[in-house]
Amino acid sequence: MKINYNDRLTKCKPSKIREFNEKAREMGAKYFLTLGEPDFDTPDSIKDALLNSIKKNHTRYAPTVGVSSLRNKVCKFENRVNKVSYQADEVLITSGSTEALTACLFTILNEDDEVIVPIPCYALYEPVISFCNAKFIALDTRPTFQIETNKLANLITKKTKAILLTSPNNPTGTIYDNQTLENIYQLVKGTNILVICDNCYDQLIYGKRELGFSKYQDIKDQIVVCQSFSKPYAMTGWRLGYMLGNKELCQKVSIIHQYMVVCVNTFVQDAGIAALDYEPKEMISIYEKRRDYVYERLIKMGFDVIKPNGAFYLFPSIKKFNMSSFDFCYKLVEKKKVAFIPGDCFMADDYIRISYCVDDNTIKIAMNLLEEFVQEINY
Ligand SMILES: Cc1ncc(COP(=O)(O)O)c(C=O)c1O
Structure with a gap:
């Protein structure tokens, strides 16, 4: 029998990042600086909270939108850290920020709607936007990785439904500066354009932490925040995140969330409360040292590279x-057994992404081997 699959799925290709990573493994790569996954264990306080929750038999369905204790905690956390004011009914607890982003895009996009996305960008956005039969409008930020206001203004049309901001960015690590945020604010204020903030890395900032786009509370109804517990608390496998948006939007997104996942695991949500009390300072200072090390090595090798102030990537x-x-990247795996991610996976074929969320020794060996590789290839 032949299954006639959903037509829109044909536009939706699996992640090239995972594909490359698997290929590199098959080719015998030994040093992986590929995935965006912290090498730390989840902190004990978070694990203990999960075990306690299970012991208390918090093992039944949670409310679709999330347990109220976590939603209230998210409001307090956002107020403390980002100086924004949200009520519990403006919070939806999701299965990672992946689900927050996908469910939000499914909820707002109609055919031919346009979503402006600064590229290089995270690999999820284009396939999901295409799946909705909407249009992915690329805003090229190379080589500074900052958004040029004129370029953005030129891309805005009557069909622009949303602008998607990822700051700090995956793959570049770039944080949008205050002037850029202000310019975007001025452009969208008074329009019907939503600004979706993928804030997955906004706890992983080196140096002074400035407020992100959600600080523009006077246009709060236009802002959607998608947040993740994966990176700051080393909880990638827990699958926990949340979305902040106005009450009506949260209710609409929760319809898709209900039919896809019903609710996030109850005891994982309880552990999320402990996570929001955890300060990832130690991890951040280790990432910062690694960033400095990799950056300096790349500069000595003659690479053209920007030193970013967030996330755990160099590009x-x-x-x-x-x-x-x-x-x-294939040649590097073949000759030196070192794996990075090709920039093409992020719509920037003239770059490579190096993840430094692996141990110092692996980073050092990988840099030594990259240096040998660069000296050996003719260009
Ligand atoms: C920019 C960005 N957004 C979202 C995600 C998804 O994170 P989560 O584990 O919360 O689904 C990632 C994961 O790598 C990411 O890099």
Whole structure:
């Protein structure tokens, strides 16, 4: 029998990142600086909270929108850390920020709606937007990785439904500066354009932490925040996140959330409360040292690379090597057993992404081998 699959699924290709990672493994790669996954264990206070919750038999369905204790905690956390004011009914607890982003896009997008996305960007956005039969409008930020207001203004049309901001960014680690945020605010204020903030990395900032786009509380109804517990608290496998938006939007998004997942695991939500009390300072200072180390090594090797102030990635240009990012990365695996992610996975074929969320020794060996590789290839 032949299954006639959903037509829109044909537009939706599986993640090239995972595909490349698997291929690199098959090719015998030994040093992986590929996935965006903290190498730390989840802190004990969070694990203990989960065990306590299970012992108390918090093992039944939770409310679709999330347990009220976590939603209230999220409001307090957002108020303390981001100086924003949300009520519990403006919070939806989701299965990671992946679900928050996907459910939100499914909820708001109609055919031919346009979503402006600064590229290079995280690999989820384009397939999900295409799945909705909406249009992914790329705003190229190379080589500074900051958003140029004129370029953004030129892309805005009557069909623009949303602008998607990821700051700190995956893959570049870039944080949008205050002037950029102000310019975007001025552009969208008074329009029907939503600003979706993927704040997955906004606890992982080196140096002074400035407030993100959600600080523009006078246009709060236009702002949707998608947040994740995965990266700051080393909880990738727990699948916990949340969405902040106005009450009506939260209710609409919860319809899709209900039919897809019913609710997030009750005891995981209880542990989320403990996570929001955890300060990831130690992890941040380790990431910062690694960032400095990798950056300095890349500069010494002659790479053209920006030193970003957030997330745990560096995104050097490989333009001068005159090969595609896949060629570069495959050759590196083949010759040196080191795996990075080709920039093409983020719509920037002239770059590679190096994740430094692995142990110091692996980073050092990978940098030594990259140095050898660069000296050996002719360009
Ligand atoms: C920019 C960005 N958004 C969202 C996610 C998804 O995170 P989660 O584990 O919360 O689904 C990731 C994961 O790598 C990411 O890099």
